[in-house]
Amino acid sequence: MPTIAIYNPVCGDQTAKTFFEGHVLPLFANSPTPLSSIWSTERIGHAGELVLNELEKSTDALTVILGSGDGTLHEIINHLSSAELRGARIGASPSKIHLVLVPCGTANALYASLFPPTDADGSSVAYKLRSVMSYLGGVDSHLVPLTLAITTLSPPPTAKAPPKGKPIHCSPVASSVVVSTSLHASILRDSESLRATIPGIERFKVAAKQNSTKWYNSHVKLLPVASLGVVQLYDPDTSSFISHPDADKDEPWPVVDLHGPFAYFLSTVNVDRLEPAFRITPLAKAVPSGATCDLVIVRPFLDPTVSMDTPETREVFAGKLWATLQGAYQDGTHINLRYNAKGEVTTEETEYSSVVEYVRCGGWEWIPDDIDDDAHLVCLDGNITAIEKGGRAVCVAATPESNAGFVVYT
């Protein structure tokens, strides 16, 4: 089985090269599984090309030691899923890629979820080498398959037929961490422009402040978990998931409809956190068998004191949303918050709604109102794209066949 190393020299704080030369490559010098090649990415998209080239050389499973953040992995997954395999792979069965992750990016959401850091060890060399050591230990049982969130942005049903040869739908995009709209997508769009001045994760907080009073008008359909036939909703009273009470029970495939406006709408696969300390979907680890997404949704109209969308209401609600999201930094306590009669956010048990709707489902559709431009933004593992006016985003969780897809050494 060939093993290659790829690192992204510009991701995170730009120390991947130094870290590989100082700590990763020496471990392979006398290893029974030497590296067949070592690559530094030279441009956007290069990592995907490198993995594809290597795959086409033989039909063996490939191991990639990947020094990057989540974005480079996203590129690899999507380059491979859209590529037509040539060389030794022509007519071969689907390929399986073994990943050994070295966290060199800014947020490293997947790595931090697979290896939850403690305060003491999060930045240590030993912590960053845990996937490498698992691989070098040679124990295959430590391989975790990645679920992919496959998102398709569809144009309006009435859109004119495209010119001959052009696809009607945008190509599906596979995400391995997060798909979001609303506040998170706006933050990611604005934080990109701050990257040069604020290279660390502080830039996400600055962008969050810039977007804190926005609401997003959309209609959402939640799709059932395939293995259970239902959409699940977290119940803070029992600390467990229940069948979503708003599902249409007469339907064999009970979808749940949610109406906006939304302040927050974020869906993850594989991860319980987006940064080492930001546990936005804290229950994502205890996922049942089968492909599921965990969703965190905040809809202002669940607040008993919100009945109108006005600038003043948005301003007041921004404080509540901000306070709620801080719970993600406190080990995910936001999912237990409720409103009280005064509309205050509280940890007490009350008769009022949960602030966060925490959902586990098989997928979802997001159908933004035509006139709300910001509601058209979608974030796919940090990449921002926009839904066409009149269109929708459809996201479905998928797990690969046992002999294909991506597995990570943990």
Ligand SMILES: Nc1ncnc2c1ncn2[C@@H]1O[C@H](COP(=O)(O)OP(=O)(O)OP(=O)(O)O)[C@@H](O)[C@H]1O
């Ligand atoms: N040599 C290069 N020059 C410029 N960009 C590059 C180069 N090599 C890779 N890239 C791009 O760097 C981008 C950022 O990489 P990545 O997402 O892995 O790190 P990050 O954003 O710092 O971390 P995270 O995604 O965990 O927050 C990727 O989109 C990739 O296309």
